[in-house]
Amino acid sequence: xxxxxxxxxxxxxxxGSNLIKAILQKDANAQIRAWGGDMMQEAGATLxxxxxxxxxxxxAEVIKNLPTILGLLSFCKKDIQAYQPDVxxxxxxxxFNMRVAKxxxxxxxxxxxxxxxxxxxxxxxxxxxxKKFVDRMFVIFxxxxxxxxxxxxxxxxxxNPLFDAIADxxxxxxxxxEARVGQKPIIALLPGSRHQEVAKILPMMVxxxxxxxxxxxxxxxxxxxxxxxxxxxxxxxPIKVVYDDAYNLLSVADAxxxxxxxxTLETALLNIPQVVCYKTSGISFAxxxxxxxxxxISLVNLVAQKKIVPELIQNDLNNTNVQExxxxxxxxxxxxxxxxxxxxxxxxxxxxxxSAKAGSLMVDYLLK
Numbered sequence: 001x002x003x004x005x006x007x008x009x010x011x012x013x014x015x016g017s018n019l020i021k022a023i024l025q026k027d028a029n030a031q032i033r034a035w036g037g038d039m040m041q042e043a044g045a046t047l048x049x050x051x052x053x054x055x056x057x058x059x060a061e062v063i064k065n066l067p068t069i070l071g072l073l074s075f076c077k078k079d080i081q082a083y084q085p086d087v088x089x090x091x092x093x094x095x096f097n098m099r100v101a102k103x104x105x106x107x108x109x110x111x112x113x114x115x116x117x118x119x120x121x122x123x124x125x126x127x128x129x130x131k132k133f134v135d136r137m138f139v140i141f142x143x144x145x146x147x148x149x150x151x152x153x154x155x156x157x158x159x160n161p162l163f164d165a166i167a168d169x170x171x172x173x174x175x176x177x178e179a180r181v182g183q184k185p186i187i188a189l190l191p192g193s194r195h196q197e198v199a200k201i202l203p204m205m206v207x208x209x210x211x212x213x214x215x216x217x218x219x220x221x222x223x224x225x226x227x228x229x230x231x232x233x234x235x236x237x238p239i240k241v242v243y244d245d246a247y248n249l250l251s252v253a254d255a256x257x258x259x260x261x262x263x264t265l266e267t268a269l270l271n272i273p274q275v276v277c278y279k280t281s282g283i284s285f286a287x288x289x290x291x292x293x294x295x296x297i298s299l300v301n302l303v304a305q306k307k308i309v310p311e312l313i314q315n316d317l318n319n320t321n322v323q324e325x326x327x328x329x330x331x332x333x334x335x336x337x338x339x340x341x342x343x344x345x346x347x348x349x350x351x352x353x354x355s356a357k358a359g360s361l362m363v364d365y366l367l368k
Contacts, residue, residue, distance in 0.1 A: 004085035005034040008093030010193040011262035013037030015161045022359025052224035101133040127151045159354035167352045176252040184216040192259035200279045209237040211323045220246040265299040273329035273338040276311045308341030
């Protein structure tokens, strides 16, 4: 069968690659065309567009880049029509993918959604559009199944694919030596994978090198962004940059400063104490405050439905607060409190196998 998969960011590329492997296990002759990244391409997809060309963050940034986004959407629709897949599989990336879902439904092609848009966080009525335009939804958080039930929409809970990614992770034996300058313990900085995130959040992260001279700070960089974004800080602070290897960096770190997103849950599953950081433009933040309906922004706290990790958002993301929260998690008591919370989160999420389950179910639904 022919599959058309759309992932719009780095985490979607990771989960998309594992989903592709699972589909090929069940449907060995599958033809897969995709928007994604290097990992999806390596897993067996023919890449149409790379996520680095389509990742925009925040309300204001989306509006500013609207002509580009509309052009990409138009191209995507034409490409789907030309390819005529048996199914279009959408991975998160709601603003773009929900428009694709509406179009695909109108031309009679099946639509599956893997990793639900966060409709439970804001504008919950969007669940009605999902019900209208998406044939099958595969969710990765247990509370999402109950949420969609309120809209009389039955979804498949498959577990969380991050367990698969972390189960496959094999630490490099000599990585600690590679990441270090001298013998100091390491604090990992994960500033995100989008240009806007890194530009706004990394300065506050690297400033902590002044406050914690007994630690080595190492940035988890991504190669799809300009190296100047990271290199500019290396002339000021004794900081190293490790590219495309966040798991190895976290595996040797004592603590981490992490931009809100998938990385907060990855850090938790790898048992590294963290402070969650987030900052966007003033306009985007003002809009978000009006529409967001959940009490937390980090996936760790959302899954637990209580505060496990500290969240420093917008104006709270300042030097004093970051220093105070980082100090807390570097103490034995603060570290243990987060590790105990992580154990609760893991128990709620289940075990590995989400990608295999989702891929198998998708093929089964297509064959019915």
